[in-house]
Amino acid sequence: MIELENVTKVYSNGVKALDDVSFQIGKGEFVFIVGNSGSGKTTLFKLLIKEIEATQGKIFVDGINITQLSHRKIPKLRRHMGVVFQDFRLLTDISVYENVAFALKVVEASSRKIKRSVPMVLSMVGLADKTKMKPTELSGGEQQRTALARAIVNNPPILLADEPTGNLDPKTSWEIMKLLQEINLRGTTVVVVTHDKEVVNAMKKRVVTLKDGKVVRDVQKGDYGHED
Template identity: 75%
Template structure:
């Protein structure tokens, strides 16, 4: 599903963000990526989203080498990857329904598909009664649920979550993680970048630990594995 082969990323200013990183994430897996600030987590996400290219090495997604993917092919790749950000990135002037529907509209999905899928995912994340509200009318946890709905409405095989509990209280954080588990159980490969040690240690999923751009630990059912 996701495979990195000796991936190195050096930015123009000379900073080596990733250094000879190799690992594979199987289809349907649930994986945490952890590490301190500057460990390379953000760079890894940008590579997976094809926002940047590696300096060397190869990156495969769904058995396709995307290392030198043509620009015209990038939109199709991104449709196969749902992304949830710490700051939600919802469109403030749109209702929650339209925020979620927007993902389908940009792919020119038929109206009947939008009318079927949007209510379905809003129900999945517990926001059916908030569909006509705007983001500012929702709590932080509800906004994150809306962001999750938007990320999965077109049923992508991969979901990337960047610090999905970073701005939430502990109770709401667990609710979001349970949603991610439910999504994973439906067959979606879930990759979570996080600093939340309590969540990571409790869930006993695979944990890949980065430090100074290198993989220093890879535990199939382990703990956070790195102390600042």
């Protein structure tokens, strides 16, 4: 589903953010990518969504070698993945419903599909009664639920989340992680980049630890905190 082969990323200022990183994530897995600030985990996330380019190596996403992908084909790649960001990245001048529907309009889904899919996914994330509200009227947790709904409304095979609990309190963080687990149980491959040790240790999923741009630990049902 996701495979990195000897991936190195050196920025223009000479900083080597990733150094010969190789690992695979199989279909249906739930994986945490963890590490301290400067470990390379954010760079890895940006590489996976094709926001930046690798200096060396290959990255395969759902069978596609994205290191050779032209910019013209990036929108098609992103149909294979849902993406959730720490800062939500919602459109603040339109409603919750319209934010989620926008993800379907971009891929030219029919109005019938939009009317069927959007209420269903908003109900799944617990926002059935918030559809007409704007993001600015929601709590942080509700905004992240909206972002999650938008990410999964296309039913992508892969969901990538960058610090999805970074701006949330512990109770709300746990609610978001339970939602991610539910999405995973429906067959979606889930990859979460995080530094939230409590969440990682409670979930007992596969944990890939980065340090100074290298994978230093990769364990099933792992925890976070023994990498130093």
